[in-house]
Amino acid sequence: MHQSAALHGSLFLKRYAAPRGAGTILDIGSQDLNGSLRQFCPEGFSYVGLDFAAGKGVDVILTDPYRFPFEDDQFDYVVSSSCFEHSQMFWLTFAEAIRVLKPDGVLYINVPSNGPYHRYPTDNWRFYPDAGLALCEWGRRCGVDVQLIESFIGAPLNDHWADFVACFGKSPAALAVNPGRMVFKAHGPTNIWFRKPEGGEPVFSPKLVARETAKA
Numbered sequence: 494m495h496q497s498a499a500l501h502g503s504l505f506l507k508r509y510a511a512p513r514g515a516g517t518i519l520d521i522g523s524q525d526l527n528g529s530l531r532q533f534c535p536e537g538f539s540y541v542g543l544d545f546a547a548g549k550g551v552d553v554i555l556t557d558p559y560r561f562p563f564e565d566d567q568f569d570y571v572v573s574s575s576c577f578e579h580s581q582m583f584w585l586t587f588a589e590a591i592r593v594l595k596p597d598g599v600l601y602i603n604v605p606s607n608g609p610y611h612r613y614p615t616d617n618w619r620f621y622p623d624a625g626l627a628l629c630e631w632g633r634r635c636g637v638d639v640q641l642i643e644s645f646i647g648a649p650l651n652d653h654w655a656d657f658v659a660c661f662g663k664s665p666a667a668l669a670v671n672p673g674r675m676v677f678k679a680h681g682p683t684n685i686w687f688r689k690p691e692g693g694e695p696v697f698s699p700k701l702v703a704r705e706t707a708k709a
Contacts, residue, residue: 494528494575497650498603500680501658502574503533505601508673509570509660511535516569519543519561521590522576525550530572541568559585563593570594574603578618587628588635597666599642606646606657620657622646622684626695629661638664641695642688643674648681658682668692 494502510518515537520530523542529550534540544551545558553562559582571590577583590600604620625644632639644659660675662668672690676682688695 494526494530495650495652495654497647497652497654497656497680498574499528499530499533500650501603501647501656501675502530502572502601504675504678505572505658505660506530506533506535506570508675508678509599509601509671510538512673513569513670517541517567519563519568519571519590519593520550521571521573521586522579523550523552524548530574538569559589561589561593565592566595566598567593568595569598570601571598572601575605577602577604577620578616579613581615581617583618584628584631587631591632591635591637591639591661591663594663596664597670598663599667599671600661600663602657602659602661604657606655608654622657622686624657625659625661625686628659632661640665640667640688641686642668642671643676643686643695645676645679645682645685647679648683650680665692 518538518540520542524544531540531550542550542552545555580586610616625641629639629641640662642660642662647656647658649655668690685698686695
């Protein structure tokens, strides 16, 4: 896990999960390779690591990469860092992540927006600023009113990786239940899509939006 991915993942868990005090977290692509998001899990939460192969930090091994062995509406939060670029059909991974979220749950993804080719076992995609909107449209075509809560491109931090970071609600209920936003604490965010806790359409800002627009 590169440094900015660790920074943004820990920030998500601090801003979104920790205020709830207890709950369940599913990590897609959880194998500990130079660190994992599990190390930032807030107290009071149960944490399940899901991956395609056995390894440190993996609790459940997938037999089908596009079908998760969990019931609908099971997790409060689903997280995935540096994984979607390795999924050949990431839109199916996204649909499964949304399926297992509770109605007021939040999905966090961190995917490279740039960077060199790195196979594990394949390297297929890079995500640009409008990727979050596109994934919401895909979710709605799958029958779920997916909400883009916020997304941005995080600046590199002592390396070459710029991260596409996005938080999605399974329904509008996730907006009010999760009023904190990452963008105010993120490292050099640009190309920001942002939605206020009370709802409304997401607003685009090339650079950091004013702090007054949501709880910082």
